[in-house]
């Protein structure tokens with residue numbers, strides 16, 4: 278079975294809860310290993326051919342602080358040959374000009390470091406003005422909004438994980 282590493286950062290717990298729901302949808306900790314980036318180092322990324330990266334956007338368009346701390350060290354990781362999927366937590370009403378920017382910032386960097394992106398997600402069903410996470414009219418990963426659309430999160434995760442299982446070949 279392919280090993281998947283899910284790396285998340287969180288400030289107020291939403292992204293951690295989402296990470297746990299994604300893990301459960303994949304079938305549990307035998308399939309997906311969770312890493313809180315507050316305790317992670319570049320070496321932790323090495324053994325995974327498939328990665329899932331989760332980051333909420335904070336402080337108007339910025340990375341969550343633990344991701345901020347790891348950002349420069351990501352340069353030490355060889356992402357070539359790795360398939361990487363992204364998800365983010367954000368607030369499309371309160372921060373409509375920066376909705377999910379963090380997901381876009383991490384995807385840009387990790388792609389430059391050689392990763393292949395999987396798990397794009399449509400922008401239908403969201404209402405925002407601008408986002409660094411939109412590439413060619415779609416989100417670079419799964420956009421979740423616990424502040425305004427928590428009732429949609431469960432179904433969005435289910436659909437996205439179905440898509441990812443195909444992409445990861447499991």
Ligand SMILES: Cc1cc2nc3c(=O)[nH]c(=O)nc-3n(C[C@H](O)[C@H](O)[C@H](O)COP(=O)(O)O)c2cc1C
Nearest residue numbers: 288289290291292333336337338367368372376377
């Ligand atoms: C001060 C502050 C700034 C925020 N800035 C943004 C932002 O720029 N873009 C966005 O999409 N969400 C923004 N958010 C919303 C958070 O990303 C959202 O509440 C998220 O669910 C938090 O996830 P966490 O609990 O994993 O930290 C902001 C929230 C606060 C309180």
